[in-house]
Amino acid sequence: MTPRSEHIVACLDCDLLQRIPELPSGTAARCRRCGHRIAFHKPDSLNRTLALAIAAAIVLVIANVSPLMELSISGRRVDTTIFGGALEMWHRGQQITAALVVFCTVIAPAVYIGIMTAVLLAARRVPAPGWIGPLLRWSLWHQPWAMVEVMMLGVLVALIKISELATVIPGIGMFAAGALVALIAAMTIGFDPREVWLRVPWPRKETPPAGKRPPVLPDTPTGIGLGFVSCESCGLSSRPVDIDDPGQCPRCGAERALRRRNAVQRTWAFLVAALICYIPANLLPVMTTTTLVSSEEDTIMSGVVLFYRTGSWHLALIVLIASVVIPLAKIASLAYLLVTVQRRSTEGLLERLRLYRLVEFVGRWSMLDVFVVTFTVALIQIQPLVSIKPGAGVLFFSAVVVLTMIAAETFDPRLIWDAGNEQRGSYD
Ligand SMILES: [Zn+2]
Ligand SMILES: [Zn+2]
Known part of the structure; x- marks a missing residue:
């Protein structure tokens, strides 16, 4: 029995090709190699x-x-x-x-x-x-x-x-x-x-190249090795006529690529841009508080110190983690992933993939300080007693958050595994 093509999937996180079994209700299928949840069956x-x-x-x-x-x-x-x-x-x-x-x-x-x-x-x-x-x-x-x-x-x-x-x-x-x-x-x-x-009908017009049997890699059958391209949008794995230029997904119409296009160069570009914005984000004031007698400018760090001094150490910690630690850790982690991919390292594959998932997961929380500034500014407008104005730092800080989020989305986690795959055998 040949399994339906929808049931063969190349994992989107590590490119391992595997067949999804019939899933009993309430269970999930995880990738054998990286643990990524490739399918699940929830009743109704x-x-x-x-x-x-x-x-x-x-x-x-x-x-x-x-x-x-x-x-x-x-x-x-x-x-x-x-x-x-x-x-x-x-x-x-x-x-x-x-x-x-x-x-x-x-x-x-x-x-x-x-x-x-x-x-x-x-x-x-x-x-x-x-x-x-x-x-x-x-x-x-x-x-x-x-x-x-x-x-x-x-x-x-x-x-x-x-x-x-x-x-x-x-x-x-x-x-x-x-x-x-x-x-x-x-x-x-x-x-x-x-x-x-599975309910969307699509023309099955894709046929793998005739006469060119892909090699069989029994230990690690990967999409790239067996000529399968996965659609990152709908998850369909299929064998296009030309693997180097797979064109659009036959099911959902999204542009496909064997790996995200120029992932390493583009991620570097976004990362460097984020690092540049990180400097003014920390040096320029995010808020200017004006009272009858004084005017005070707050950077992210001085805001944290102020929270700490006024006894709100828990708030100081939250803002410190979200605004200082997370953006820096994200930039450092992505740079580390890029360098190891460029060096074709085969060490700690799973650990590096986990690091990537963590970066993707925590990235959004750095937006915290932007929201704190927004709603503080909105409420404290009882002039002439006190007024708060957002500063240019908040713009650069937003840029850091957005750029690092895009950098994480541009990176392709499958690149981590490619070096390991190549060591095992040839594709051609
Ligand atoms: Zn996987
Ligand atoms: Zn698709």
């Missing part, structure tokens, strides 16, 4: 995710129209919504950061939830309409940029910080945002994109 995954997506859509609207928090100081009350926070940032001269905040807290979650709802509704028809493929790709692309949970932590830090000056009351928007964090997490965990992809 599509309907559950649809229910969660609809609930998330409602909560998203509530979270965006209700006040996130309210502040009262000497009889005056101010409140802010998520969008209002970004708008204040915009008016105070940090337009790019304001746009980034709106993208990560409003647009990316809305696109992810909205398109996901449409895709899941359409996937109930059999066969599913062809247009859901590109839409699903589009929605999954937005998911890593939806940072509601990081924003929540940022809002909490800002709240604790401001509560020393005035009474702060969390608003309905805050609770809605909390519910949104849980709903998006449940959606992401329970959703099995394979189930949607």
